[in-house]
Amino acid sequence: MSTSTAATLPFRDGHTWYQVTTPDEPRPGALPLVVLHGGPGMAHDYLRNLAALADETGRTVVHYDQFGCGRSSHRPDAPVETWVPQLFVDEFEAVVAHLGLERFHVLGQSWGGMLGAEIAVREPAGLASLAICNSPASMQLWVDGAAELRAQLPADVQEALLRHEGAGTTGDPEYLAATQVFYERHVCRVVPMPRDFIDSEEQMEAEPTVYHTMNGPNEFHVIGTMRDWTIVDRLPSVTAPTLVVAGEHDEATPATWQPFVDGIDGAVSHVFPGASHCTHLEQPEEFRRVVAGFFADHDA
Template sequence: MPVETRTVPFRDLSTWVQVTAPEHPVPGALPLVVLHGGPGMAHDYVRNLAALADETGRTVVHYDQVGCGRSSHRPDAPADFWTPQLFVDEFQNLVEALGLERYHLLGQSWGGMLGAEIAVRRPAGLASLAICNSPASMPLWVAGANALRAQLPDEVRDALDRHEADGTVDDPEYLDATRVFYERHVCRVVPAPQDFVDTERQMEAEPTVYHTMNGVNEFFVTGTLKDWTVVDRLGDVAVPTLVVAGEFDEATPEAWAPFVERIPNARSRVFADASHCTHLEQPEAFRAVVAAFLAEHEAVDPAVAVPSPS
């Protein structure tokens, strides 16, 4: 597949972009923009979604949000620099720079939260939204994570509690305990796929955004997003929405249910025996579900469906 990389100026920063074009474009197939998670985890762990280019005949756009990966970093920026609005503005700047008049949007984890933040603003050109493995609020996320954490073996919970209380969350025993949670609820492929490892390494090398907005790890949320919610704004989403989750996802059903309950024309799909990185655990099945959803919503008139590409 033809792949082009470039940087797009954004304020006094730059956004790194990868555009994957299909070998055989399907007429009417709109481009798909992919939002990675974290915040601050870079695009590498979702790069296998580039396969949708040839599988559906559409262009697929990945980018590293500012603060991580190959885009501009700002390790000395104050905490209030890193806000959802910053990333909404970056996205809109990217869409305009690429000249995307109509497009689909898929966000994974934090990317789904960001996708919801974008969709409630009803941007021109947005044709559909896929929210994958994401909570509608961080308090709901934390409540779900605590429920999953309570199911861990006693010695694992003990290590987590003790090191968090002592402030020694960089202790190897604590990191080993977090790995138990991750292998149950974040990515059930062991050893972890290289794409996931690459993203983790980038975040660990420069964790400003993740530590500022989220905190130490996936279930010990102390960052600026700890009170974030989009629940009361979901009625403003005006495009068809697909909500994807895994059976063992750290984004629990209670955390993503508001998307389905409050977004008009929303539907959900839960993948059995999968967790937070459903797209890595069951890549072909995940892409097939996304491809079918996108194909339904290509037409300018949402009431007019377009047949799935063969």
């Protein structure tokens, strides 16, 4: 069995929490994997099952909670301009340097895939490959995709969403129930929601600075610092081998992730039938099989 060790490293005026899962039987040549969680602000908990890749592939797996959430330092009073991608690129570089990782793979899920792309366009010397999972290449594409999927919800659900948004009562139980219909179709199709997902969601709701500041109140309304974000025009700068994955029913619709495939030379894609945004929770073994095969192909 693998061994997991947690610790912190200094970052900015606080610390970043990280966990390293080491296989008991390391596979020669298997490079470490660094996992980037989504949200922004969801912490690593919902991606915990990716630690199984340590035993399954003989490689070290690194999780960490990004600054402002989870077990890392929180800064609810930080200026709005603090919460931009460069902060998290800097943090990633600090984690890699602290752990002494000379060459590594990166897997980012949702916002984590967007962050992975932000890292990759900077062409870090140690990046062996990148897996972008369930991620959009621009927030406008994301908003457009959410609107498209929302229009396919049952009429009474759409009506409840519109009515409460118009009245400013988005905390009403009826509104929350209506958003849950969307989530169970397009975010995570495992009902009830897995404990790992709930753990991430609860910590984000308890202190939502990062999510509310960068994104907004929910998946439908992106009004934060990321509202104009796009990486589409910078994708030709990515030189690392890239895998793009999504679920058939993903809130990251095909139009949101196709620019990664079109813009990154040699990028390949894989769609998981029957899955949605949290593919790794819905089809964990198949998800790990697919990404593990990609990483193995690019260990050399």
